[in-house]
Amino acid sequence: MLLAITVGVLFTAAVYLLLRRSLLKLVLGLVLIGHAANLLIFSSVGVRRGRPPLIDEGQTALAAPYTDPLPPALILTAIVIGFAVTAFAIVLLRRAYQEIGSDDLDDMRATEQ
């Protein structure tokens, strides 16, 4: 429940930041929406305490309720990709800021004529 609310708050905040005109808030919005998606994966399959996906000694199969190890693996991949993409986005927006001399997205009009 707490996780679900966190995901909702993160998505809301991200969308709010993405809709602002400032370049800095755009970056923060992109970071937050990434976190929101990762947490969504984490929480959507259900979180269980103290049930690692390990086969007990003497058994040949997993006992029924256990934490699914796949979502964390997916999230790990997504975090790594997200890190690289965010790094690129920050450099790009910094260069754009230097070139345009303003952090207002409304000043990006060269391609809209």
Place this chain on the structure above:
Amino acid sequence: MSLLLAAPILIPLTAAVLCVLAWRHRTLQRGISIAGAAGLLASAVALFQQVSASGPVASQMGNWPAPFGITLVADTLACIMLLINGFLAVCIVLFSLGGIGQRREAGGYHALVHGMLAAVSGAFVTGDIFNLYVWFEVMLMASFVLMTLGGQRGQLEGATKYVTLSLISSMLFLSGVGVLYAVTGTLNMADLAVKFAAVENSALAVSLGLLFFVSFGIKAAVFPMFFWLPASYQTPPPVIAALFAGLLSKVGIYAIIRTFTLIFSHEPQMVYTIMLAVSGLTMVIGVFGAAVQTEIRRILAFHSVSQIGYMLMGLAVTGAAVADGLPGGSVAAGASASASTSAVNAAIPEFAVMALAGTVLFLVHHAIVKTNLFLVGGIVLKLRGTTVLARLGDLYLTRPWLAVLFMVTAMSLAGVPVATGFWAKLVLVRAGLAGGEWIIVAAALGTGVLTLYSMTKIWSEAFWKVTPDAADLAAAGQHPTDEAIDAADIGPRGVPIMMTVVAVMAVATVALGVLAGPCYRVAERAARELLEPQAYIRAVLGPTAGRPASASEPAPAAASAGGVPSQR
């Protein structure tokens, strides 16, 4: 066989690595680049022959059995897309020998192009939905850098919009993958095809389907989400825009086709009504956008949007027909899926296959033609240093062959007979009429006329009229899109090889148009495989697998009830 499936990914990836190693040797990089592109095309041809002979092929990476490891799988559609990928790769690499400009070539252009080609191939052959996300990200990363290569102001602004929307779309995709996994307990697309049909909650099925549609729709640039495309495709050098227009938006459409025929194949009618409306609006608004533009690359970018609508139209007509055939109404599709699957397969009307085949034909047509038009724009930019129509003129006088090649390609885009555009549109329109979707057919035909209008506008402004004199040119001023070429690169040097590439592609669109019969048969086979994915599923999961009801005996209910984590 396993190597053949991986080859379209490995060959460009190797070429990219070698290009990075040969960073300071530009001639060597060019050689590697050409060899890599040729290798990609050759592997695509080999794979196409194999699939034509024996149906879909699959191989499990790392020998993990099917639903657990990552599967590579190629059916006819994937092979067609790989052929497009290989053909465009060769054309683009050869063209860029004359057209990319020294500064950008030294900035790692060849390595980036091959990185992108590898990712595009990966997206076409992967059989795992999370792996598709990874390939999307690789592709986006390469395209981000390609788009900003050169660092001009216009490029940075266009890239800001492109990067932001691409990232949002990726995050929606990722969220969708997470929920899909929570619902079905699998990420393998063939396995999803089996298990998602058994999902009881139809509201969840619809919202998931639409989540994927929005995510891929942003990448494909469909109606409400296309604004990044005209803003960004006009800014990089035309050869890069050509690569993007030919391949990137195709990957989005391919992903929509793949997921909506394989996974979300039991969506209710409403989803397809939305899809039809979106495709119609994409066509019409895109072509109106193009009509008011006065710069070659902006016109072409808006046309790219408009043409995406046609590809979506075929899928929407097919989906609507299949959803119509669902017994027991539309909303209960999920609940009754296991009972109705076999009935649906029997009830696919002929025009549904035709509509999807039309989409496949249109994908091929558009990849060749739109790429070629951007390349013509590249030659114009190289010769004159601008693609603003007001500053151009006399090209028919000075470069008659360029004018002829432009005309052939432009007429193909507009749908004038013999070339590919005519046949692709004919098939789509006939399927639309057979399906009774009058409005979308009217939109498609009207869009064709307006396409012809903008093409004649380029013709009369750039090729026919007298070049404005120097005073007028000075008054018109520098245009941001002119930054895509450095002053040092303007001039006729390198134009012959660019012209050769454009000529080859123009011949290709006419030749495929003349060979419309065989082409249609291949497209039809691709469509049938998509609509009856049993062969695809069996290729991945083994000979006994299938959708529960379509196997000879009904599978036990426990196998398809989504017992979430216990499946793994």
